[in-house]
Amino acid sequence: MTQQVEATRRMPLNRDRVLLAAVALADQVGIESLSMRRLAQELGVVPMALYKHVANKEELLDGMVDTIVGEIDPPVTDAHWKMAVRLRVLSARQALLRHPWARAVIETRTSTTPAVLEYMETFVGMFLAGGFSVDLTHHVMHALGSRMWGFTQEVFDDSARQNGNDQPTVTSEARVAMARHMAQNYPNLFQIAMAAAHDDESVVGHGCDDQFEFEFALDLLLDGFERLHERNWTSGG
Known part of the structure; x- marks a missing residue:
């Protein structure tokens, strides 16, 4: 299990991975406890690495909404x-x-x-x-x-x-x-x-x-x- 977590953390970081991790973290700890620093810890990277994919917390939240919208069935x-x-x-x-x-x-x-x-x-x-x-x-x-x-x-x-x-x-x-x-x-x-x-x-x-x-x-x-x-x-x- 530990090896799987480490393997996941070594995966290249991209915007989709950041957003999916943010959604999962908010599900786990609540939106009030979600921060860029805590998300970075979850992904095993330094906080600055996140800013290559989301400019700030507001853009992160916008992207999380987009991820949720993507779960809604099409017409x-x-x-x-x-x-x-x-x-x-x-x-x-x-x-x-x-x-x-x-x-x-x-x-x-x-x-x-x-x-x-x-x-x-x-x-x-x-x-x-x-x-x-x-x-x-x-x-x-x-x-x-x-x-x-x-x-x-x-x-x-x-x-x-x-x-x-x-x-x-x-x-x-x-x-x-x-x-x-x-x-x-x-x-x-x-x-x-x-x-x-x-x-x-x-x-x-x-x-x-x-x-x-x-x-x-x-x-x-x-x-x-x-x-x-x-x-x-x-x-x-």
């Missing part, structure tokens, strides 16, 4: 537009679930790389190939927003748990007291909170099934897009 060319879009979005979601840090990095990018532009290009292309007008497709992309990448900002989002931070243990007695307080002071919220009992590890909200809620909203959007398309809707009325 299914022989499928109905609605199924093609659905499959692409869910493939993007699976890529982000494999790399929990990726969402935060995507949200902070200030530049658009060719790989990201190509992803968006083919995404728009699925609607145009389905007969959507340019006008409707423009508004569809706004409506999808970050859902195109497989995530969305949820009303009950728990960012701390989503980012993998440790959470204080809540006793059963404390949960009962919290539920009682919620029922008395926020009865409407309490009703919908008690209506679902799926995944305790949900990042959407305690008691909610992330995947179900994501697909539920996605299908609502796709159904709405389909109705507008059939009506030959335009933004000019």
Whole structure:
């Protein structure tokens, strides 16, 4: 095993190898702990060697996003537009679930790389190939927003748990007291909170099934897009 690691470290360094190692390291230690120095240690090189392939930390992060985008399945060319879009979005979601840090990095990018532009290009292309007008497709992309990448900002989002931070243990007695307080002071919220009992590890909200809620909203959007398309809707009325 040691010989395999050493053999890998002796492999010539290139941009792809740097980016793949950075993704693997972020998966292992979290994006907050990723640094050029630590990545260099992982690759068995001096930090300056990395700068021949990525100019700085921001370029490294851009490249890591490109690597994640490369994991997303290409559009299914022989499928109905609605199924093609659905499959692409869910493939993007699976890529982000494999790399929990990726969402935060995507949200902070200030530049658009060719790989990201190509992803968006083919995404728009699925609607145009389905007969959507340019006008409707423009508004569809706004409506999808970050859902195109497989995530969305949820009303009950728990960012701390989503980012993998440790959470204080809540006793059963404390949960009962919290539920009682919620029922008395926020009865409407309490009703919908008690209506679902799926995944305790949900990042959407305690008691909610992330995947179900994501697909539920996605299908609502796709159904709405389909109705507008059939009506030959335009933004000019």
